[in-house]
Amino acid sequence: MSESKGKGWGKRRDDAGEEKIHQYRHSLESGYNAEQSEGDLVSVEMDALVFLQIMKHCRQHAPQPVTGQLLGMDVGSVLQLTHSFGYVQKGAETETTAQMDEGVQFQMDTLRKLREVNVDSNTVGWYQTTHLGQFINKDVIHSQHGFQTEIPRSVLVVYDSLQAAIGKPSFKALQLTKEFMEMQLGR
Numbered sequence: 001m002s003e004s005k006g007k008g009w010g011k012r013r014d015d016a017g018e019e020k021i022h023q024y025r026h027s028l029e030s031g032y033n034a035e036q037s038e039g040d041l042v043s044v045e046m047d048a049l050v051f052l053q054i055m056k057h058c059r060q061h062a063p064q065p066v067t068g069q070l071l072g073m074d075v076g077s078v079l080q081l082t083h084s085f086g087y088v089q090k091g092a093e094t095e096t097t098a099q100m101d102e103g104v105q106f107q108m109d110t111l112r113k114l115r116e117v118n119v120d121s122n123t124v125g126w127y128q129t130t131h132l133g134q135f136i137n138k139d140v141i142h143s144q145h146g147f148q149t150e151i152p153r154s155v156l157v158v159y160d161s162l163q164a165a166i167g168k169p170s171f172k173a174l175q176l177t178k179e180f181m182e183m184q185l186g187r
Contacts, residue, residue: 041153042077044173050081051171054159057086058129062161064089065135069107070125071114074153079173081157082120084127085110125155131162144176145184 050070057066068086072079088103115121125147128135135158147154156174164170 040077041074041079041155041175044079044081044155044157046081046157046171046173047083050084053084053086054127054129054157054171055161055164058159058161061089063131065129065131067126067128069110069123070127070155070157071111071120071122072124073120073122074124079124079153079155081124083114085114123151123154125151125157127157127159129159129161131160133160133163141176144174145181148176148181 054068057068060066066086066089068084070081071083071085072081074080088106111121111123126143128140140156144154144156147156154175158172158174160170160172
């Protein structure tokens with residue numbers, strides 16, 4: 001009597017589709033200038049967890065824009081985003097010194113707690129949510145300038161929930177150009 005196995009119990013087929021973990025890569029290259037000088041940031045890799053954390057933070061405070069901190073590692077020409085957390089959201093447009101101190105204390109406590117559980121706690125940038133791409137203003141430029149002054153390869157990740165709702169790319173990674181940074185340094 002020959003030994004027969006049920007259908008599908010034979011050898012595993014090599015051509016069977018395997019589930020793969022995807023890393024999302026957003027290119028910072030200009031497209032026209034493919035040559036990057038050594039040390040330039042070429043791409044940003046964002047873990048799926050970071051996508052979900054930003055989207056959840058946005059949904060919790062909709063329709064108000066929210067901001068948060070990006071954590072990860074700077075490896076070669078790639079910035080890897082592995083974790084994020086939202087900043088304390090202010091209620092009114094004017095923020096008192098006590099509220100600012102509370103926000104800074106929250107950030108420090110969060111980073112300390114993440115470090116204790118072995119989560120990457122290196123600040124590599126920040127994120128902001130927007131609606132219909134309206135996010136560039138003096139405050140955003142000033143904030144990104146401050147980040148890039150302290151952390152030269154830091155990025156701003158912008159999430160647009162309305163673009164996501166209609167199926168368009170909803171995340172963008174941005175940096176100020178070297179020329180802009182040098183121009184601001186001269187002021």
